[in-house]
Amino acid sequence: MRPKIWLKPTRAQEIRRIVEDLLLKVKFAELPVPVEAVAKTLDISVKFAPYSEGDLAGMLILQPRPTIAVNSAHHRNRQRFTIAHEIGHFLLHKKESIHIDEKMAVLYRDKNSSMAINPQEVEANHFAAELLMPKRILLKDLANKQIDLEEDEILLNLAKRYGVSQQAMAFRIANILS
Numbered sequence: 146m147r148p149k150i151w152l153k154p155t156r157a158q159e160i161r162r163i164v165e166d167l168l169l170k171v172k173f174a175e176l177p178v179p180v181e182a183v184a185k186t187l188d189i190s191v192k193f194a195p196y197s198e199g200d201l202a203g204m205l206i207l208q209p210r211p212t213i214a215v216n217s218a219h220h221r222n223r224q225r226f227t228i229a230h231e232i233g234h235f236l237l238h239k240k241e242s243i244h245i246d247e248k249m250a251v252l253y254r255d256k257n258s259s260m261a262i263n264p265q266e267v268e269a270n271h272f273a274a275e276l277l278m279p280k281r282i283l284l285k286d287l288a289n290k291q292i293d294l295e296e297d298e299i300l301l302n303l304a305k306r307y308g309v310s311q312q313a314m315a316f317r318i319a320n321i322l323s
């Protein structure tokens with residue numbers, strides 16, 4: 146389960162702090178984390194369009210105003226991850242006026258994908274995981290539970306609760322508990 150590309154612990158902590166500050170500002174009452182409200186808090190608008198070419202997940206456009214474009218053809222969980230990933234680019238990188246994400250290697254599994262070895266993509270994915278599955282909340286959910294990552298039902302329920310894919314949840318739990 147451990148990805149090939151790992152963030153430096155100091156950078157991972159920095160990203161967690163940024164996410165925790167952000168979550169305090171958003172003040173959501175219950176899960177799943179409202180990613181679109183998070184974007185709104187940062188004055189980023191979120192637009193959906195059915196991109197059929199390639200496997201475009203989404204993009205971040207900074208001019209004339211910050212906008213995240215999301216592929217409306219994708220599953221809702223994937224859209225949520227894309228929005229969170231682009232918010233990560235917005236807060237952590239914000240260098241290019243437009244950033245396009247194709248074939249996002251959410252779990253860093255695709256060895257051939259340049260996305261997986263690009264440090265900015267690793268950071269944006271880490272940010273997304275922190276935002277959608279906040280460590281503090283997830284640890285509470287995991288407390289007193291024997292988590293068997295092969296046990297589909299537990300994972301499925303957690304994935305539903307957080308609005309993420311089962312894969313993303315399994316990866317996050319492995320990361321948190323490692």
Ligand SMILES: [Zn+2]
Nearest residue numbers: 230246266269
């Ligand atoms: Zn990206």
